[in-house]
Amino acid sequence: MTAPPPSVPPALAATADGWLRRGARCLPCALGRFGTTTLKQEGDGATPLGAWPLRRVFWRPDRLTAPPGLGRSGLPLTALTPDMGWCDDPGHADYNRLVTLPHPAGHEMLWRTDHLYDIVVVLGHNDSPPEPGRGSAIFLHCARPDPSARHGLRPTAGCVALRQSDLLAVLADLPERPTLEVRLR
Incomplete structure (x- = not known):
């Protein structure tokens, strides 16, 4: 797993109570349906x-x-196509990697009928190199509305999610080499 050096402050900070901070801005976010973990x-x-x-x-x-x-991030920007997926099979060499569909191993489709992946940011969790079973497809993506959930956003399968308008605003204001820190407070 890769994390930035401690001297680099995070561009974004998501807290376990469902808030994402960017500077003075505080936005509601959704986290995993079973909360947060130190051992994914x-x-x-x-x-x-x-x-x-x-x-x-x-x-x-x-x-x-x-x-x-x-922003100044320099992040690569790629248009999704229907044949793009993300391998989530811990037993396959492509685990936690972008793959072309059809793919022989378990995978998640990135071209979805819902709007969750209309914008999706790949987070550098368990990717350098991937350790089998330590989590895959950890993204920052669009949230699913749910009036009964905290902040009106349905919990995720382990990602961080924002309303689409908030995600677009955050992306437009990223610094160079941005990070997202998920923390308890």
Whole structure:
């Protein structure tokens, strides 16, 4: 797993009570349906605690124009296509990697019928190199509305999620080499 040096302050900080901070801005966010964890395991439904570099941004070109600007971040921006997936099979060499579909191993489709991955930011959790079973597909993505959930946002399978308008605003204001820190407070 990769984390930035402690001297680099996080660009974004998500807290276990469902808030994401960027400077003075505080936005509601959704975390894993089973909270947060220091020891992420594949399929546990928890968001991993730690500071994770933002690696790249994907977006659905049939639903959105390219997200305007990515601040000074220099993050790669890639249009999603229907044949893109993310391997979540701990026993496969492509575990926690972008894959082309069809793919022989277990995977998540990035081209979804819902709007969760209309914008998706890959977080650098368990990717350098991936350790089998330590969690895959940990993203910052669009939240699913749920009036009965905290802040009106449905919990995720282990990712961090924001309202689409908030995610676009955050992406437009990123510094160079941005990180997202998930912490208890």
